Amino acid sequence: xxxxxxCVGTELLLGSIVNTNGAYxxxxxxxxxxxxxxxxxxxxxxxxxxxxxxTAMERSDVVILSGxxxxxxxxxxxxxxxxxxxxxxxxxxxxxxAIGRFFEERGLKPTDNNWKQAMLPEGAVAxxxxxxTAPGVILELDHTRLILLPGPPDELxxxxxxxxxPYLARLTSQVICSQTxxxxxxxxxxxxxxxxxxxxxxxxxxxxxxxxxxxxxIRVTASGExxxxxxxxxxxxxKELKSRFGNDIYSTEEETTLEKSVVDLLLANKLxxxxxxxxxxxxxxxxxxxxxxxxxxxxxxxxxxxxxxxxRFLGVKKSTLQKHGAVSRQTAEEMAKGACQMxxxxxxxxxxxxxxxxxxxxxxxxxxxxxxxxxxGKVTVKxxxxxxxxxxxxxAAVSAALALMRGCILEYYSKVTFGK
Amino acid sequence: xxxxxxCVGTELLLGSIVNTNGAYxxxxxxxxxxxxxxxxxxxxxxxxxxxxxxTAMERSDVVILSGxxxxxxxxxxxxxxxxxxxxxxxxxxxxxxAIGRFFEERGLKPTDNNWKQAMLPEGAVAxxxxxxTAPGVILELDHTRLILLPGPPDELxxxxxxxxxPYLARLTSQVICSQTxxxxxxxxxxxxxxxxxxxxxxxxxxxxxxxxxxxxxIRVTASGExxxxxxxxxxxxxKELKSRFGNDIYSTEEETTLEKSVVDLLLANKLxxxxxxxxxxxxxxxxxxxxxxxxxxxxxxxxxxxxxxxxRFLGVKKSTLQKHGAVSRQTAEEMAKGACQMxxxxxxxxxxxxxxxxxxxxxxxxxxxxxxxxxxGKVTVKxxxxxxxxxxxxxAAVSAALALMRGCILEYYSKVTFGK
Numbered sequence: 102x103x104x105x106x107x108c109v110g111t112e113l114l115l116g117s118i119v120n121t122n123g124a125y126x127x128x129x130x131x132x133x134x135x136x137x138x139x140x141x142x143x144x145x146x147x148x149x150x151x152x153x154x155x156t157a158m159e160r161s162d163v164v165i166l167s168g169x170x171x172x173x174x175x176x177x178x179x180x181x182x183x184x185x186x187x188x189x190x191x192x193x194x195x196x197x198x199a200i201g202r203f204f205e206e207r208g209l210k211p212t213d214n215n216w217k218q219a220m221l222p223e224g225a226v227a228x229x230x231x232x233x234t235a236p237g238v239i240l241e242l243d244h245t246r247l248i249l250l251p252g253p254p255d256e257l258x259x260x261x262x263x264x265x266x267p268y269l270a271r272l273t274s275q276v277i278c279s280q281t282x283x284x285x286x287x288x289x290x291x292x293x294x295x296x297x298x299x300x301x302x303x304x305x306x307x308x309x310x311x312x313x314x315x316x317x318x319i320r321v322t323a324s325g326e327x328x329x330x331x332x333x334x335x336x337x338x339x340k341e342l343k344s345r346f347g348n349d350i351y352s353t354e355e356e357t358t359l360e361k362s363v364v365d366l367l368l369a370n371k372l373x374x375x376x377x378x379x380x381x382x383x384x385x386x387x388x389x390x391x392x393x394x395x396x397x398x399x400x401x402x403x404x405x406x407x408x409x410x411x412x413r414f415l416g417v418k419k420s421t422l423q424k425h426g427a428v429s430r431q432t433a434e435e436m437a438k439g440a441c442q443m444x445x446x447x448x449x450x451x452x453x454x455x456x457x458x459x460x461x462x463x464x465x466x467x468x469x470x471x472x473x474x475x476x477x478g479k480v481t482v483k484x485x486x487x488x489x490x491x492x493x494x495x496x497a498a499v500s501a502a503l504a505l506m507r508g509c510i511l512e513y514y515s516k517v518t519f520g521k
Numbered sequence: 522x523x524x525x526x527x528c529v530g531t532e533l534l535l536g537s538i539v540n541t542n543g544a545y546x547x548x549x550x551x552x553x554x555x556x557x558x559x560x561x562x563x564x565x566x567x568x569x570x571x572x573x574x575x576t577a578m579e580r581s582d583v584v585i586l587s588g589x590x591x592x593x594x595x596x597x598x599x600x601x602x603x604x605x606x607x608x609x610x611x612x613x614x615x616x617x618x619a620i621g622r623f624f625e626e627r628g629l630k631p632t633d634n635n636w637k638q639a640m641l642p643e644g645a646v647a648x649x650x651x652x653x654t655a656p657g658v659i660l661e662l663d664h665t666r667l668i669l670l671p672g673p674p675d676e677l678x679x680x681x682x683x684x685x686x687p688y689l690a691r692l693t694s695q696v697i698c699s700q701t702x703x704x705x706x707x708x709x710x711x712x713x714x715x716x717x718x719x720x721x722x723x724x725x726x727x728x729x730x731x732x733x734x735x736x737x738x739i740r741v742t743a744s745g746e747x748x749x750x751x752x753x754x755x756x757x758x759x760k761e762l763k764s765r766f767g768n769d770i771y772s773t774e775e776e777t778t779l780e781k782s783v784v785d786l787l788l789a790n791k792l793x794x795x796x797x798x799x800x801x802x803x804x805x806x807x808x809x810x811x812x813x814x815x816x817x818x819x820x821x822x823x824x825x826x827x828x829x830x831x832x833r834f835l836g837v838k839k840s841t842l843q844k845h846g847a848v849s850r851q852t853a854e855e856m857a858k859g860a861c862q863m864x865x866x867x868x869x870x871x872x873x874x875x876x877x878x879x880x881x882x883x884x885x886x887x888x889x890x891x892x893x894x895x896x897x898g899k900v901t902v903k904x905x906x907x908x909x910x911x912x913x914x915x916x917a918a919v920s921a922a923l924a925l926m927r928g929c930i931l932e933y934y935s936k937v938t939f940g941k
Binding site: 111386 | 535
């Protein structure tokens with residue numbers, strides 16, 4: 102079964118945004134066993150969209166369109182699809198009510214053009230949108246199927262997971278299953294080398310590595326006649342990866358992020374946590390606090406950007422700052438220790454570094470970051486050298502801090518090993 | 522003059538990588554005054570690539586292909602293009618020499634298939650590759666032109682800048698310029714309605730709106746025979762937008778983010794700033810601190826996730842928390858005031874809300890967020906109701922807090938108006 106993607110949007114054609122929906126949908130389709138041979142980007146233009154859509158409908162079993170479902174004049178994906186398929190647009194009462202509720206709940210008034218979003222092609226199945234006002238659409242035709250999804254990734258992704266993935270899974274007879282082994286603290290090249298023999302020998306399951314900031318994910322994918330058969334092929338490969346990467350694997354669960362794995366460790370060991378951040382300026386706390394249930398373990402944290410605040414909130418010694426500087430192994434250590442004491446916490450992570458673009462010297466260049474983690478008084482400090490722009494350096498520092506926290510807690514409670 | 526992009530690569534079709542070449546080339550073409558109406562992604566497959574290439578050659582003046590110039594069996598972009606154009610592949614001696622040098626300089630030995638990269642379509646212009654072994658290709662045909670570029674961005678981008686941009690600039694007489702008007706505190710639908718008459722009447726310049734989290738961007742794009750002529754058409758439209766949106770416009774500069782506009786206001790008025798965050802847990806500080814030069818105005822901030830920490834670090838009254846709850850107008854107000862006092866700052870922003878997924882009640886549902894801003898003792902509190910998942914609610918709260926900070930500072934210093 103073949104699928105084809107059409108991403109609609111002038112901002113894609115102008116290069117104002119990168120087509121992440123294309124990559125997301127392509128990856129999902131591949132995971133569902135659909136062969137995806139073409140992706141097209143086209144603007145909000147009826148004639149050209151019609152042309153592209155007709156070509157796609159002729160050659161593919163499923164055509165997925167994203168974008169152009171908004172309330173404005175520009176948005177004409179639904180209108181164009183309806184015309185190409187010879188279907189009228191009719192009012193879909195449940196969608197009209199959902200749009201009304203969406204605005205009411207927010208104490209807002211819909212504008213006239215919002216109601217346009219409740220008009221759907223005749224015979225279409227509406228897909229609920231819990232994160233916006235545009236419903237998705239599935240339209241079954243004689244030889245093909247159209248699936249229309251909203252452009253914003255925060256609306257498209259949940260809608261795909263909830264409605265489209267189960268629908269597509271029913272269409273295909275082969276079941277594709279995959280499991281992702283998530284690794285932190287190992288570089289991409291090293292990870293690649295460690296599994297090269299497995300990749301070279303792969304057929305079913307396949308093995309693919311993906312580099313993320315501070316992480317490497319290895320996805321093992323197998324096809325079989327049912328889920329059980331496919332997972333039976335996946336499991337021994339995952340087991341082999343576990344034996345090769347050991348404790349550097351933080352999870353094999355789809356939903357588990359690195360920060361969630363840290364929070365799970367804190368909860369399991371009943372440890373409170375705090376963060377003392379300089380160059381990352383709150384990003385580390387923010388990532389931890391994105392984990393639901395964090396309130397059990399995280400009470401407070403500080404952003405200590407100035408030297409004075411490092412002294413006041415963390416008790417970093419004036420002499421340490423004078424002798425070694427704010428970006429130093431010694432300051433990072435005192436920050437983490439001080440955070441544990443002054444913020445009354447079992448675990449503390451501290452980050453101090455030079456994120457640039459200014460402030461670098463020959464001795465301490467932009468990208469130099471010290472990360473410290475204190476677990477019940479025992480401090481570990483790591484020196485890191487990151488590259489890229491200010492944002493990239495800060496993101497890399499946060500990932501490295503999470504990996505360090507995980508490592509330090511595991512080491513302290515050496516009985517706690519990666520979940521068998 | 523029209524251009525069209527074809528990005529070749531199985532890893533794009535599988536979603537293993539995001540198509541950043543597409544966005545890069547699209548933006549560059551737009552900047553050179555080429556109208557780009559289609560982008561296609563296709564795999565390393567001769568039949569399908571031929572199909573896509575023929576369609577593109579029929580409808581576009583310039584077809585730019587990226588990827589598939591490598592030395593392996595899979596790489597067949599050049600071979601396919603030559604066949605479609607009826608040109609033989611012939612050895613290009615300077616490219617053969619360059620490939621030999623490339624390996625020699627690195628102390629490496631070329632494999633047999635590397636020499637394949639020196640074979641070019643008859644009559645083609647070779648484009649030097651200083652960062653790899655695959656030369657680029659320009660092939661002029663009767664009604665169209667093909668430009669073949671290597672897939673790795675580190676090779677594609679310098680080659681585009683050095684060879685392709687000057688070539689395309691010579692082809693087009695028109696220059697395209699654009700300016701973006703960035704608005705905060707106005708919803709997308711409302712903004713659209715406010716400019717609907719302008720969009721309906723548009724031709725040159727064109728006007729397009731883009732929704733961002735908590736922001737709307739309106740891009741005005743015009744073509745003219747040179748930069749001056751194009752900008753002369755852009756300016757009156759930007760002026761009209763300024764008169765319609767007034768102070769809600771935070772910038773018309775490409776590089777200026779909302780957080781930078783806030784930091785600029787703080788610097789201009791010599792105001793120090795701090796943040797007291799509950800549900801956003803450091804994200805607001807993190808966004809401010811992404812602005813280089815922030816150290817002049819931001820010294821420290823706190824993440825006060827627990828009630829106790831709101832009392833300890835911000836002096837929020839126990840009775841306020843008991844009577845109104847942590848997520849309330851009153852607590853937000855005391856957080857902002859307390860942050861100014863206890864963290865010795867001229868301006869403070871405070872955020873407290875329910876980011877979910879748990880913790881919502883009928884009276885205080887998930888998505889309810891109170892944002893407060895204190896400027897030299899004067900506090901403004903805003904009640905917001907956001908939707909989406911935990912991350913989305915938190916991101917929306919941060920953007921709303923930045924917009925509120927901007928508004929409050931502008932109001933306090935009413936002499937400071939948006940730069941003319």
